[in-house]
Amino acid sequence: MKEIQVGLIGLGTVGTGVAKILFEKAEHLQSMIGLPLRLKKIADLDLEKDRGLPIPPGILTDRAQAILDDPDISIVIELIGGLEPAGAFIIEALKKGKHVVTANKALLAQKGDEIFGEAVRSRADVGFEASVCGGIPVILALKQGLVANEIESIHGIVNGTSNYILTQMTEAGLPYEEALKEAQAKGYAEADPTLDVEGWDTLHKLAILMHLAYGAPLGKEPIFVEGITGITPLDITYAREFGYRIKLLAVCRKDGNFLEARVHPAMIPSGHMLANVQGAYNALYIHGDSVGDILLYGQGAGMMPTASAVVSDLVEIGRNLANGIARRIPPALSARGFQKKGLALKPFSDVVARYYIRFSALDSPGVLSSISGILGSHRISIASVIQKGRGISSSVPIVMMSHEAKESDVQEAIKEIDRLPVITSRTVIIRVEAPE
Amino acid sequence: MKEIQVGLIGLGTVGTGVAKILFEKAEHLQSMIGLPLRLKKIADLDLEKDRGLPIPPGILTDRAQAILDDPDISIVIELIGGLEPAGAFIIEALKKGKHVVTANKALLAQKGDEIFGEAVRSRADVGFEASVCGGIPVILALKQGLVANEIESIHGIVNGTSNYILTQMTEAGLPYEEALKEAQAKGYAEADPTLDVEGWDTLHKLAILMHLAYGAPLGKEPIFVEGITGITPLDITYAREFGYRIKLLAVCRKDGNFLEARVHPAMIPSGHMLANVQGAYNALYIHGDSVGDILLYGQGAGMMPTASAVVSDLVEIGRNLANGIARRIPPALSARGFQKKGLALKPFSDVVARYYIRFSALDSPGVLSSISGILGSHRISIASVIQKGRGISSSVPIVMMSHEAKESDVQEAIKEIDRLPVITSRTVIIRVEAPE
Numbered sequence: 001m002k003e004i005q006v007g008l009i010g011l012g013t014v015g016t017g018v019a020k021i022l023f024e025k026a027e028h029l030q031s032m033i034g035l036p037l038r039l040k041k042i043a044d045l046d047l048e049k050d051r052g053l054p055i056p057p058g059i060l061t062d063r064a065q066a067i068l069d070d071p072d073i074s075i076v077i078e079l080i081g082g083l084e085p086a087g088a089f090i091i092e093a094l095k096k097g098k099h100v101v102t103a104n105k106a107l108l109a110q111k112g113d114e115i116f117g118e119a120v121r122s123r124a125d126v127g128f129e130a131s132v133c134g135g136i137p138v139i140l141a142l143k144q145g146l147v148a149n150e151i152e153s154i155h156g157i158v159n160g161t162s163n164y165i166l167t168q169m170t171e172a173g174l175p176y177e178e179a180l181k182e183a184q185a186k187g188y189a190e191a192d193p194t195l196d197v198e199g200w201d202t203l204h205k206l207a208i209l210m211h212l213a214y215g216a217p218l219g220k221e222p223i224f225v226e227g228i229t230g231i232t233p234l235d236i237t238y239a240r241e242f243g244y245r246i247k248l249l250a251v252c253r254k255d256g257n258f259l260e261a262r263v264h265p266a267m268i269p270s271g272h273m274l275a276n277v278q279g280a281y282n283a284l285y286i287h288g289d290s291v292g293d294i295l296l297y298g299q300g301a302g303m304m305p306t307a308s309a310v311v312s313d314l315v316e317i318g319r320n321l322a323n324g325i326a327r328r329i330p331p332a333l334s335a336r337g338f339q340k341k342g343l344a345l346k347p348f349s350d351v352v353a354r355y356y357i358r359f360s361a362l363d364s365p366g367v368l369s370s371i372s373g374i375l376g377s378h379r380i381s382i383a384s385v386i387q388k389g390r391g392i393s394s395s396v397p398i399v400m401m402s403h404e405a406k407e408s409d410v411q412e413a414i415k416e417i418d419r420l421p422v423i424t425s426r427t428v429i430i431r432v433e434a435p436e
Numbered sequence: 437m438k439e440i441q442v443g444l445i446g447l448g449t450v451g452t453g454v455a456k457i458l459f460e461k462a463e464h465l466q467s468m469i470g471l472p473l474r475l476k477k478i479a480d481l482d483l484e485k486d487r488g489l490p491i492p493p494g495i496l497t498d499r500a501q502a503i504l505d506d507p508d509i510s511i512v513i514e515l516i517g518g519l520e521p522a523g524a525f526i527i528e529a530l531k532k533g534k535h536v537v538t539a540n541k542a543l544l545a546q547k548g549d550e551i552f553g554e555a556v557r558s559r560a561d562v563g564f565e566a567s568v569c570g571g572i573p574v575i576l577a578l579k580q581g582l583v584a585n586e587i588e589s590i591h592g593i594v595n596g597t598s599n600y601i602l603t604q605m606t607e608a609g610l611p612y613e614e615a616l617k618e619a620q621a622k623g624y625a626e627a628d629p630t631l632d633v634e635g636w637d638t639l640h641k642l643a644i645l646m647h648l649a650y651g652a653p654l655g656k657e658p659i660f661v662e663g664i665t666g667i668t669p670l671d672i673t674y675a676r677e678f679g680y681r682i683k684l685l686a687v688c689r690k691d692g693n694f695l696e697a698r699v700h701p702a703m704i705p706s707g708h709m710l711a712n713v714q715g716a717y718n719a720l721y722i723h724g725d726s727v728g729d730i731l732l733y734g735q736g737a738g739m740m741p742t743a744s745a746v747v748s749d750l751v752e753i754g755r756n757l758a759n760g761i762a763r764r765i766p767p768a769l770s771a772r773g774f775q776k777k778g779l780a781l782k783p784f785s786d787v788v789a790r791y792y793i794r795f796s797a798l799d800s801p802g803v804l805s806s807i808s809g810i811l812g813s814h815r816i817s818i819a820s821v822i823q824k825g826r827g828i829s830s831s832v833p834i835v836m837m838s839h840e841a842k843e844s845d846v847q848e849a850i851k852e853i854d855r856l857p858v859i860t861s862r863t864v865i866i867r868v869e870a871p872e
Contacts, residue, residue, distance in 0.1 A: 136730060137730075144580075147747070298731065305727045305728055312581050
């Protein structure tokens with residue numbers, strides 16, 4: 001092999017960033033790999049758009065098939081996103097013995113087992129560093145840097161859009177809708193923000209991390225997901241009073257033979273490193289049995305940070321090709337590993353946490369006593385309470401921080417409390433996380 | 437090859453941690469590599485000491501030579517520290533075609549060029565993840581994860597002892613000497629703390645990072661080093677008033693064809709991620725041209741975190757051996773790379789920074805005017821001044837934050853000011869860093 005030929009499918013934002021690096025840093029990358037890395041073909045349906053990047057003639061095509069059919073291309077980069085045709089392209093590339101690099105978290109989270117299975121059969125590599133936390137080398141850390149560790153827990157801020165919105169709500173005191181509009185105006189949120197703000201994107205990334213850290217199967221486990229659309233300025237204010245900040249978290253934690261996994265907004269102590277992750281930044285807080293706590297922080301999205309991750313995968317695969325090998329890292333972290341290790345997903349109702357609970361109640365005598373009575377009967381004990389002055393409104397917030405309690409107990413207690421005539425609107429709960 | 441045989445020289449704290457992982461996680465590591473990783477021999481001068489670790493018979497020896505002479509051992513781990521005989525052991529191991537893993541930052545910083553040169557000649561790998569920031573995979577990030585980037589700057593808190601002392605001075609208001617005693621009592625500082633508190637350990641790590649990021653030669657460049665022994669509670673209090681925290685930083689930054697490199701205490705804006713690195717923790721803040729800002733945070737020392745890094749190197753080399761290859765990553769980042777790229781070290785006197793300057797002066801009229809006159813004549817302009825109430829003492833602190841100024845101008849101005857009769861003791865300067 002005299003050079004490594006690469007085909008890129010999808011010349012959108014990230015694809016353009018990848019092409020830019022491959023064109024502009026060709027000499028540097030060659031010295032890092034030991035062989036030239038040549039971007040031979042780029043496939044995109046839009047041949048006319050000006051991407052602000054000079055593309056040498058003969059490279060751009062509107063047929064992805066031209067890349068898949070090229071026997072000299074050994075690495076295919078898939079950056080079109082979505083489930084199909086991305087999935088079919090990847091499977092075909094693998095079947096043809098090509099290696100694949102992708103940033104497609106939704107696809108991996110849902111069809112990763114099929115893709116990784118095909119990669120094993122074809123003895124091909126799949127690089128997906130860009131699928132979680134953009135430019136931050138978190139996949140590399142789990143596959144290599146922390147390989148000596150049993151991963152005890154992962155707490156991640158992995159969705160920049162949600163973190164930007166929550167930061168604006170916290171710093172500028174904006175309500176959710178306004179913070180969302182601002183995020184959209186600045187390009188941090190899409191016109192339809194559902195995937196980000198409802199937690200689905202965070203879930204996709206969590207699934208990939210659980211696969212890496214525990215060999216959990218992809219796309220099959222029912223994981224609790226709650227987004228940030230219900231977070232109010234009132235809860236953010238109370239969080240501050242209690243010394244917390246609210247972040248949308250991906251959480252997984254090993255507990256004996258069970259693996260806890262969930263996506264939801266959480267209150268994090270304001271002195272914690274994760275609480276200080278602001279704006280569109282991402283961070284992963286990993287606890288390993290040997291290494292202790294690790295935080296990996298940086299930009300989780302955007303053209304060049306994501307392109308940086310894609311190119312790091314190209315270099316990794318390129319270094320293998322330059323040495324005449326493939327699949328250097330054994331596929332031990334497969335879905336089968338999950339059962340082999342005897343791990344099972346813990347039902348969400350069994351999760352134990354501390355809770356922030358905000359009741360809205362009539363400002364009348366005996367309310368606190370009724371509420372705390374019901375909580376007590378469900379084995380929920382209270383660490384602190386804030387009940388503020390009798391105001392103009394007849395409904396007042398009563399805010400409590402619980403000691404550790406079981407999710408199902410909390411749900412049942414809230415259901416019972418919300419039926420009390422003195423309760424004026426649905427009770428809000430936010431789980432408290434203090435990752436160690 | 438049916439198994440990878442490993443020899444460990446040095447069964448101290450980290451060595452014991454490494455042996456523990458290799459014995460207890462043998463099955464896991466085998467699945468990560470594809471071949472068993474067997475710790476065949478351990479050499480230590482003390483054969484009697486109880487390390488709280490059951491060592492199978494026939495493994496422990498007091499002769500390092502037994503490891504170096506064993507033709508079946510393909511990886512030698514050096515964990516005795518210090519320059520010699522560690523250096524000689526490593527060179528001999530490499531000459532015999534063995535791969536080496538070491539945590540020895542002092543040795544690499546001073547004799548790394550010789551060691552890496554021998555590794556190139558012998559086609560052997562040298563793993564040194566544990567030499568910088570303990571368990572945090574920073575070497576891996578620079579060699580692989582951020583490989584698509586030109587590294588524009590690195591700001592690191594890389595010495596846990598100094599950071600612990602500064603944190604205690606800040607949080608508990610302790611003077612330096614008491615914070616040092618506490619650090620010694622807790623095992624965070626050695627009986628002779630010079631290497632840590634005077635900045636030399638930080639310099640060693642900076643040299644290794646500069647080698648990786650820029651191909652800078654090891655042990656030859658004169659780099660400015662200032663430790664933390666001159667930091668007083670007064671400066672910490674003023675730092676807080678201005679909105680900063682004081683940290684001992686390793687800094688390198690590319691500026692055109694120059695590379696700026698220095699080790700000194702610095703004031704960092706209190707909202708910055710680096711300012712929130714507390715206690716014995718380490719963090720590296722890296723700015724890459726594509727990826728933007730990255731922070732890697734965790735425990736920079738200690739038995740198990742450092743052992744985690746050593747074992748990650750073993751797995752990396754083991755994965756190469758299992759595939760029948762070595763030196764998968766080309767040695768492009770050699771000392772010659774520095775000259776090839778046309779980089780030169782910027783003289784420290786040319787460094788431009790903002791400065792915290794604390795004068796001690798007689799509380800008499802005209803002092804502020806004399807001081808600011810001299811500063812102005814040296815092109816130093818002042819952003820803000822704190823001059824506090826006339827107290828019991830006749831000497832008062834006058835504290836200034838400068839705009840950007842050149843180091844040599846600041847030094848000359850201070851020299852001139854310190855000669856004024858109204859100045860009662862030596863002026864203190866602390867450089868301000870706000871890494872972006």
